[in-house]
């Protein structure tokens with residue numbers, strides 16, 4: 001192309017120079033001035049890496065004065081162009097803009113502009129971009145998205161719950177698996193899924209103080225989620241600079257005390273617009289109609305302002321049925337609106353459980369079954385579903401699922417509560433109780449006598465409670481002159497036991513911190529045994545340090561002495577021996593204690609050793625727990641109701657342990673009650689819950705299909721390519737491990753996730769579980785996700801030229817491969833990506849506009865192509881510029897059809913889903929008068945807004961590649 005003074009050109013190799021202007025030329029060279037950097041460059045005329053910049057009608061261009069022109073036509077005079085069109089600032093039509101007056105800082109972002117400006121990418125970058133688009137969009141829709149990339153074993157019941165809940169819009173559930181079955185992991189998986197799908201951005205986790213760090217570490221280690229811990233100090237510090245410190249972080253952990261103890265903090269938290277609230281150990285939220293606890297009220301406020309809420313507790317009914325109801329009410333006030341009704345319903349689970357079993361079994365429904373189903377779901381005509389449920393077609397299954405969902409929703413605790421039990425999950429170790437009966441020292445006998453006289457006026461519960469801890473009674477009565485540690489035979493026994501089991505890690509739990517502290521001192525002074533202690537008097541860091549010392553294999557403490565707070569949430573499954581120096585009052589606390597060891601990951605049978613003094617309240621309690629409830633060797637779902645039923649009698653025995661008349665009979669009655677309640681639960685409520693919670697065969701299939709995605713070859717290939725292009729060095733280490741380090745030619749200087757001194761990665765789950773230092777790489781890992789973002793948010797790979805060496809086609813045949821993206825803009829709270837995530841559409845057009853994409857798959861075609869250098873590519877483009885414009889125009893018509901179909905599909909899906917949601921609430925309204933019309937209107941309004949946004953969805957060209965056939 002001949003050069004003329006005033007023409008604008010751009011450098012193919014240094015696009016950051018901006019637009020150059022021809023300012024001089026001679027026979028062989030041309031000089032361009034690049035005003036953006038104030039430099040001249042000299043190029044050889046014959047073969048220089050520069051491209052003529054020419055715009056077309058329809059383009060918007062910017063003048064050096066800053067105003068913009070929408071080009072209508074282009075005039076050429078003596079080789080120099082003048083663009084004519086409408087000025088966007090003044091709306092003046094027919095305004096001219098000579099090319100010399102174009103803004104020199106112009107950059108090209110649209111793929112077609114880059115193509116014409118010669119800013120061609122390498123071919124492998126184009127492929128990477130397309131794959132990145134494809135994988136990223138699939139991420140939003142992948143059935144197991146958020147579940148595959150966690151560093152955890154694939155455990156069916158956990159995956160089932162996470163899969164059920166993680167896909168919900170604003171999930172509100174109570175995760176109530178028995179102790180140690182992995183509620184933290186389930187919550188983490190749900191959070192992870194919701195974050196990945198863009199359903200939530202701001203997450204608040206509220207936990208007991210003792211568990212803050214454990215959560216922090218678990219979220220990071222297993223899910224790569226960086227939470228920030230907020231305590232008083234951090235809050236006060238940020239308050240100096242920010243109105244609401246909680247708005248400075250997206251993922252926050254804080255303690256329940258921290259939340260509840262200051263009105264100001266609670267207000268700030270309430271106003272911080274969380275998307276998801278997680279409350280661990282939710283049994284701390286006590287409630288009764290007359291006196292709801294402060295904890296409950298605080299969480300209630302937060303739950304009212306947060307769309308998603310997860311409550312976690314292993315002992316949902318620990319504080320009684322009323323509190324249990326109140327927690328369910330926090331989650332779904334529409335469903336749980338009347339306590340009395342809830343209590344009545346609790347009695348009626350059996351027919352519902354039977355109906356669900358029948359539906360799940362797949363057996364034909366006879367008239368009797370149909371009648372009972374119609375009775376249970378009487379507010380709606382279910383005739384068509386009943387009919388469909390008996391058909392021999394696919395409809396059968398969906399009708400049955402819908403009926404089960406209706407039953408669960410209207411009866412029982414529905415979709416809100418998940419509870420797995422060891423019995424349902426299986427594969428847990430056996431628990432053995434060892435009772436060590438020790439003589440009652442005379443000192444205690446005397447102390448009891450005195451206490452009896454002094455305690456006469458105390459309520460029986462208090463007397464019973466006091467009697468459990470003879471050492472306290474003794475010390476109160478004796479003062480400091482003599483210590484109980486000198487004569488209590490449990491102390492001697494403990495020292496002996498520890499000495500005999502030097503190579504075992506032993507967890508010792510006692511009810512009170514003082515006992516733990518005194519024992520620590522005694523062990524140290526008398527036997528030189530150094531024990532870690534863990535109690536409420538320690539700071540959080542000290543507690544974590546104690547737990548870590550106990551966990552350490554080398555030079556770790558043999559024994560951890562902890563007070564009752566150590567019995568909540570902590571992971572000590574590396575130990576298999578638990579000494580209960582005394583017993584707790586409450587069966588749920590007993591289970592919490594055992595749960596420290598009886599957890600996932602426990603590989604040995606569990607030995608529970610209880611030294612107790614004969615003729616004391618402890619002797620009463622051990623028999624009641626063991627013979628009455630079988631609560632040591634098995635988890636005991638009936639503890640609370642039996643306790644409530646026999647409360648007065650039990651207290652009387654505890655308060656007067658020497659008086660044992662009728663005690664054998666009492667234990668027998670408790671046992672009978674326990675067994676009959678257990679059978680009832682197994683037939684009714686718990687069976688229903690279990691069906692809802694463990695996922696049965698579906699959960700097994702889920703594990704199977706996630707496992708199949710592990711070590712995915714596509715992922716490995718893509719990631720290695722991605723790392724290459726970003727400029728990350730990869731070095732194979734032994735055993736499926738790889739070391740990544742930043743190179744000195746990185747696409748961005750600080751790539752998030754790769755530290756300066758590198759990191760170790762693996763694609764192998766088992767390896768990641770055994771090697772703490774190795775990152776487990778999946779589509780969901782931040783390194784991969786950040787890499788995708790890096791590629792897709794810029795123009796890497798958005799335009800390329802390739803050669804197709806194929807003698808069957810005429811030389812010079814031109815094909816255009818065009819990647820469009822269909823997307824919709826919407827306010828975040830509508831979460832439109834669940835219906836329409838950014839989705840690529842690939843077209844492959846020949847010169848006539850025929851779309852060959854369906855016949856020519858991306859990968860196989862890509863393998864037949866070869867690269868051209870930029871300069872040649874640019875020349876090829878210039879030679880067929882006109883044709884390319886025409887093909888692009890034809891592509892618009894083709895993509896419009898496909899994109900519209902995609903958008904229509906999304907609209908249909910949104911409409912169906914949201915109508916179902918509306919119908920559900922409407923159906924519940926028939927049985928629940930507290931559901932207001934405006935709540936129904938809100939759902940309808942939401943549906944309308946979503947459909948409106950989808951109506952506005954559009955598409956744009958994201959990347960293109962020109963392919964030219966050659967025979968060489």
Ligand SMILES: Nc1ncnc2c1ncn2[C@@H]1O[C@H](COP(=O)(O)OP(=O)(O)OP(=O)(O)O)[C@@H](O)[C@H]1O
Nearest residue numbers: 152153179180181182183184185314569571599600
């Ligand atoms: N899928 C898994 N893969 C590997 N380890 C797991 C998995 N699930 C749970 N664990 C381990 O099992 C232990 C118990 O899990 P977690 O703490 O989540 O249980 P929990 O139900 O919250 O217990 P608690 O009732 O005591 O609070 C933890 O050490 C956890 O790391």
